[in-house]
Ligand code: TSB
């Protein structure tokens with residue numbers, strides 16, 4: 242061990258001079274044993290070799306560890322084991338359970354614990370790789386016999402033993418050629434592949450050992466298996482080795498891990514909740530939509546009840562727009578390729594478009610966006626400044642070639658109808674228009690019952706010239722306008738680099754599902770590009786020709802995506818105004834069919850959506866079926882109700898409310914619908 246001294250800079254500004262070889266754990270322990278026990282890993286930022294300190298101490302000895310955590314004089318921070326000997330001057334941060342990166346380390350260590358358990362129970366298994374993921378971890382295994390659910394339970398129990406043994410994670414090195422020879426001899430084809438691919442000939446290869454288990458791995462890891470405190474195996478799925486169906490089929494075991502049992506339990510509860518709300522499952526159960534292999538992936542078919550919800554959304558938003566100065570137009574779903582060459586879609590957005598159709602003497606393409614069509618409507622006559630802003634809106638259907646792996650129920654589809662509008666205005670009008678769109682969004686969210694959302698300022702990635710129009714001045718201006726607009730409304734936002742539209746920056750409104758996964762719903766976009774491409778003009782007060790600015794905006798997103806959100810938000814139990822069937826009628830016996838017809842007619846007349854269950858079934862079975870469909874009101878009636886012109890009301894979530902006059906029920910229901918009430 243060298244007697245050389247190195248300087249370790251701590252986050253509070255303190256500098257500790259310690260002998261080279263001291264570990265982050267030693268330093269934590271010297272500060273306080275409690276800190277040492279709470280630390281999971283350490284973050285090192287090697288100090289520049291060129292700084293006075295490091296050249297003075299000549300702290301450039303490159304050991305294998307140093308090469309791992311400081312490749313080629315890199316000053317990028319990196320995570321290392323608490324047991325890593327420090328060899329150069331460095332900044333050091335001890336990472337405790339509060340740091341989200343620490344969770345990744347725990348999960349990666351949990352993957353090693355999983356592999357340890359699998360090899361102890363099924364020694365013939367060959368190992369693939371086992372990384373941490375956003376939701377936990379997995380490990381890929383090759384074994385001829387598939388793992389059964391009982392095997393999975395046994396593996397989880399064995400993992401608990403490995404954790405209880407509290408084996409140290411030791412970082413070790415082996416010459417590459419020796420490691421390869423051993424893997425090859427054992428038939429470890431996947432490890433052989435990884436070592437060959439990811440390490441250099443002649444190098445020392447990094448491994449981690451806990452107990453008898455050794456894995457090719459760069460780390461870092463928690464100090465010992467005992468630190469994997471709360472974990473669970475989740476599922477098994479199949480995947481071909483290297484994604485090639487000619488290769489052996491692997492079994493991927495998924496698991497998750499947290500710092501505490503409570504965190505794990507919370508996560509599992511959220512997962513259950515997500516399953517209960519899953520719009521794809523509810524879409525089937527409540528007969529809202531279906532997908533057919535014969536039509537194709539990402540092209541859902543709306544069943545009558547789903548189509549009702551969609552129509553209600555459409556009517557709602559068209560009306561809101563009409564009252565806010567929008568003019569509705571209709572334009573076709575396709576156009577000539579040339580239109581998109583001119584707009585820039587062809588150059589920047591082609592990957593998301595379906596390929597063109599070559600016809601007799603023209604090339605047509607399904608539109609991926611509605612903007613060019615609306616631009617041509619703007620252009621269809623001379624425009625004066627007095628008409629601006631011109632707000633052209635349409636429930637515009639568009640087609641995007643989304644990757645098949647990204648498709649999901651109604652939330653990500655390939656044929657979608659957007660609540661779209663393009664506002665053509667003067668530069669002076671941008672902020673005011675921006676603010677009115679924001680107000681529309683807030684109003685719509687209030688009516689739909691959406692309360693949790695966040696704002697994202699979506700910017701271009703200046704390095705990506707393929708995806709974004711190349712015009713620095715234009716991007717800077719758009720970005721400034723959006724920042725100023727958000728600031729003047731006092732709205733906080735995060736930034737998303739590379740999330741802009743190809744023609745300009747946008748403010749996106751993000752909604753998260755139960756698992757915290759975010760998607761963009763509403764969007765407001767500032768565009769100086771398309772008005773230029775199409776030489777758009779208006780006559781100013783000065784009589785001269787000026788160029789308008791475009792604002793692209795969608796208030797309630799696509800009908801598909803918004804419906805998926807509402808299904809999950811309400812777990813299928815829609816507020817009265819959105820429920821496909823608002824009232825279910827249950828005549829107690831056949832004798833009451835005439836009264837049923839009368840009740841149904843009156844409710845329909847009042848604009849309510851009704852269904853009568855005239856089957857020859859028990860009353861309770863009929864009630865149960867309506868309840869399973871999450872019908873807001875179930876009205877039951879027999880002789881007594883008929884004689885009194887009344888109905889017995891069962892309210893969703895509240896149960897039997899007793900008998901009331903039919904007219905009173907109708908008045909109440911109409912009122913709740915008119916107010917878009919969340920309560921029944
Ligand atoms: C707002 N030209 C603009 C428009 O004028 C535009 O198309 N913007 S967009 O590309 O951001 O799409 C608008 C919205 O459509 C998105 O914010 C998102 O909510 C929704 N959307 C996008 N792709 C899909 C998809 N594959 N499935 C369902 N909805 C989608």
Ligand code: ZN
Nearest residue numbers: 610611612793
């Ligand atoms: Zn647009």
